[in-house]
Amino acid sequence: MTTIHEKLSAFERLLTIMDELRAKCPWDKKQTMESLRHLTIEEVYELGDSILNNQQEEIKKELGDILLHIVFYAKIGSETNTFDITSVIDSLCEKLIHRHPHIYGDVIVADDAEVSRNWEKLKLKEGKTSVLEGVPVSLPALVKSMRIQEKARAAGFDWERKEQVWEKVEEEMNEFKAEITNNDHVKAEQEFGDLMFSLVNYARFMKINPEEALERTNKKFISRFRYLEDTARANGQILTEMTLEQMDVYWNEAKSKE
Numbered sequence: 621m622t623t624i625h626e627k628l629s630a631f632e633r634l635l636t637i638m639d640e641l642r643a644k645c646p647w648d649k650k651q652t653m654e655s656l657r658h659l660t661i662e663e664v665y666e667l668g669d670s671i672l673n674n675q676q677e678e679i680k681k682e683l684g685d686i687l688l689h690i691v692f693y694a695k696i697g698s699e700t701n702t703f704d705i706t707s708v709i710d711s712l713c714e715k716l717i718h719r720h721p722h723i724y725g726d727v728i729v730a731d732d733a734e735v736s737r738n739w740e741k742l743k744l745k746e747g748k749t750s751v752l753e754g755v756p757v758s759l760p761a762l763v764k765s766m767r768i769q770e771k772a773r774a775a776g777f778d779w780e781r782k783e784q785v786w787e788k789v790e791e792e793m794n795e796f797k798a799e800i801t802n803n804d805h806v807k808a809e810q811e812f813g814d815l816m817f818s819l820v821n822y823a824r825f826m827k828i829n830p831e832e833a834l835e836r837t838n839k840k841f842i843s844r845f846r847y848l849e850d851t852a853r854a855n856g857q858i859l860t861e862m863t864l865e866q867m868d869v870y871w872n873e874a875k876s877k878e
Contacts, residue, residue: 634691737775751775
């Protein structure tokens with residue numbers, strides 16, 4: 621376990637390297653917040669992949685990449701006297717202390733759900749006009765629906781029992797089927813969205829992260845499909861010329877090997 625001195629020394633070293641790169645490296649000198657934005661998003665997704673794959677060494681590396689980006693943004697901010705790494709950290713510390721009155725004050729909470737409710741109440745007192753204001757517009761739709769529901773729950777707007785949510789799923793499924801029968805594509809798309817939102821809601825009640833569940837299924841499908849491709853190729857077969865029945869043989873082989 622590293623000491624606080626070692627942690628501070630490592631962080632100081634990173635800040636020094638960032639200063640040197642910004643001053644001397646042509647690529648680093650050229651970067652702006654806008655040019656770094658898409659790279660930061662990519663790094664976050666790479667961290668997510670490493671977490672799902674339980675690759676501890678990769679998680680460490682990706683956390684380092686994200687930390688670099690945070691320091692990089694702060695360095696750019698300091699060049700215009702807008703903010704620097706000190707003000708970033710100080711602002712974060714103040715926010716954490718303010719939003720945890722059960723730790724740094726005399727507020728008593730019963731569980732994590734009450735902590736979440738208090739968090740949202742404090743955000744509204746800070747000037748937020750809606751508990752949903754903190755959900756980024758650019759979030760992927762599946763992740764966004766989960767965050768919307770979590771924030772609504774923290775405000776007290778939620779179903780009481782998972783059975784009620786499942787009834788809603790079945791209701792939305794029937795409405796989706798009805799629009800398919802009516803051959804109304806526009807309404808079918810709307811109902812499909814409602815159905816997905818309801819499924820995300822049910823997953824939340826079952827303590828299943830729908831984004832992670834779907835991504836694991838994506839990875840599973842990719843693994844099986846690549847086995848299908850590789851096996852067909854090894855047997856001198858062309859995938860596009862195979863029947864579905866022939867493909868199913870290899871697909872089931874892939875499933876049996878998992």
